[in-house]
Amino acid sequence: MYAGFSQKSICPEKQVYLAGFDLRKEPCAGVLDAINVSALALKADESFLFLSFDLLGVPRDFCERAKAYLGQALALKSENIWLSATHTHAAPRSVFGGRDGDEEYIEHILQSARSAAEEAFGSLRPVKVRIGRGDVKGVASIRDVPRELSEAGMPVLRLRLEGEGFEAELIRFACHCTVLSEKNLLISRDLAGAFGDALPKGNHLFLNGACGDLSTRYTRKGEGEGELKRLGETAARGAQAITLSEEPGFGQRIRAAECEIALKRSASLSAEEKQRLIRFHERKLSETKDAAAKRESESIIAVLRRPERPPESTRRVKLSAADFSACMFLGLPFELNSPDGERMERELSLLAGKPVCVVCYTGGYESYLPSGKPIGEDSSYQDIASGYAPEDTLLVLESAKKLIDQLL
Numbered sequence: 001m002y003a004g005f006s007q008k009s010i011c012p013e014k015q016v017y018l019a020g021f022d023l024r025k026e027p028c029a030g031v032l033d034a035i036n037v038s039a040l041a042l043k044a045d046e047s048f049l050f051l052s053f054d055l056l057g058v059p060r061d062f063c064e065r066a067k068a069y070l071g072q073a074l075a076l077k078s079e080n081i082w083l084s085a086t087h088t089h090a091a092p093r094s095v096f097g098g099r100d101g102d103e104e105y106i107e108h109i110l111q112s113a114r115s116a117a118e119e120a121f122g123s124l125r126p127v128k129v130r131i132g133r134g135d136v137k138g139v140a141s142i143r144d145v146p147r148e149l150s151e152a153g154m155p156v157l158r159l160r161l162e163g164e165g166f167e168a169e170l171i172r173f174a175c176h177c178t179v180l181s182e183k184n185l186l187i188s189r190d191l192a193g194a195f196g197d198a199l200p201k202g203n204h205l206f207l208n209g210a211c212g213d214l215s216t217r218y219t220r221k222g223e224g225e226g227e228l229k230r231l232g233e234t235a236a237r238g239a240q241a242i243t244l245s246e247e248p249g250f251g252q253r254i255r256a257a258e259c260e261i262a263l264k265r266s267a268s269l270s271a272e273e274k275q276r277l278i279r280f281h282e283r284k285l286s287e288t289k290d291a292a293a294k295r296e297s298e299s300i301i302a303v304l305r306r307p308e309r310p311p312e313s314t315r316r317v318k319l320s321a322a323d324f325s326a327c328m329f330l331g332l333p334f335e336l337n338s339p340d341g342e343r344m345e346r347e348l349s350l351l352a353g354k355p356v357c358v359v360c361y362t363g364g365y366e367s368y369l370p371s372g373k374p375i376g377e378d379s380s381y382q383d384i385a386s387g388y389a390p391e392d393t394l395l396v397l398e399s400a401k402k403l404i405d406q407l408l
Helices: 060-074 103-122 190-198 225-240 271-287 291-304 338-352 381-385 392-407
Strands: 002-009 036-043 047-053 081-085 128-136 154-163 166-173 203-208 255-264 314-323 328-331 356-359
Touching (some): 002 166, 036 103, 036 203, 047 060, 047 103, 128 225, 271 291, 291 381, 338 356, 338 392
Parallel strands (some): 166 203, 328 356
Antiparallel strands (some): 154 166, 314 328
16 A cells, blocks of 8 residues: 655634634634644555545535545545544634635635645555554543543554554544633644644654544643643553554555435423523632533533524534545544444444444534533533534434444
């Protein structure tokens, strides 16, 4: 198999608003570290392109536009182009359209993506592949439970490609990139950037996984540049300790597929229900002493105060799957809680007879899939922020099984 890599800046050239925090109201004030689009090109019997953007998410209309543009320019099938986001909360929200949409910035991103992709395919080298998986301690925590119950490992997959004069690594981690809080007004790759900066110099493409309930809420000891560096170094040390095993069968054959499914939208809470929950969390805020624990109630209140979304009974979304012979990847446009991600990987791997890795924030940005529990005072931020019906998570899993089976 052959592989190539390139990376280009997608920093805006003018002042923008940053995505990711309802509590942040001020515009961007500068750049802490440059955000990028990273391209990993793979070629065997077919060609495949991973594009990872240092953005909160890549909305579906942007993905469809980019696939049409890049597919024509590079002669690639649409299903063989994956667009993903690292989910940094310190990147422009201009890509999402609406009142903050910026066509000039979107065009800049598309041009950077094309340039990176062309360079990646232009630098193809024969490579050998090594793969390893493990849980990295000290970075991720379960954010919607008390501090004493929050300890968690951050799932990491390392896919290392090495050849003469070439090396690159695809790293799938699972954690919200939120070391920097809403007080931060500087553009940054956040955790993914600090993670990459702490690794030995080389080419790294980061993908995010099932991290709906995983963040740095209880592991961070501050929220500035120094803490970002510390957690990045912790992630890098843990990742480097993961044993890599050679996978001679990886990439002997490349196959990819997509499917579109219709999901039910959840019924909106009434104004009375919202006010009741707001009052409950305001009381909880006044009673909670742990500053980190307060974040759950603060975030829930902010979501409950969002403007009402337009009525919509169903929403069509796309799922993606790619088979690289030795393992498979499932691309989802959602934020998925880690137990649901683990369940999907376990059931899909059993079906496929080989490892299946879940990659979220891919091919669209559809927010959270719900746990299935009724909305109430004990509901998590993820469930309250989700716009989907309780049964949708199971529907996504069953649709993913059909998609994986299609490639076998």
